[in-house]
Amino acid sequence: GLHAAGKDEL
């Protein structure tokens, strides 16, 4: 999902 991509940030 859209928010899952946020996890690539530290």
Next chain:
Amino acid sequence: MNIFRILGDVSHLLAIIILLVKIHRSKSCAGISGKSQILFALVFTTRYLDLFTTFISLYNTVMKVIFLICAYITVYMIYVKFRKTFDSENDSFRLEFLLVPVTGLSFLENHSFTPLEILWTFSIYLESVAILPQLFMISKTGEAETITTHYLFFLGLYRALYIANWVWRYHTEKFYDQIAVVSGVVQTIFYCDFFYLYVTKVLKGKKLSLP
């Protein structure tokens, strides 16, 4: 990965290293809030649990591991190795005032009601306020060593660069994470007053002292 993101991560790493070098060289953690450092260790621990579940990239894994190790070394330096130099008297911010609302909010406002996601949300909210015990300590003692202000400057710069990174990602990928962005903006606001003092005092060669 854009330039703001990379510079943000480098700035974050630099801040953490500056703090470790300061403590190591002076053999003292005077003026450093152990409570803020405990909160940062908690932030990294609850956020990087996905190290066990998903592989994103080598860069991502290596940076997460470095941040975790550095956070725990810092806490160890303050509470074990250089405990005698730790100014616990002035590190008197009440952590429950941060932990209770942050825990409550992470259960109420998250992307999905699963343990990992709630812990990730908790870490995002907690990071936004984790520096408050440190800023509280400086306002209480009315001063900070110059090296401590460099630490805070790079930590604040990392937050500001992450905002630029989100603006960039929104325009190029139509990507944004509301929880991260709102918390990130709140967090950056906490540094504004400090940035002002840093530019008007520290960069002009004066020590940061409050009237």
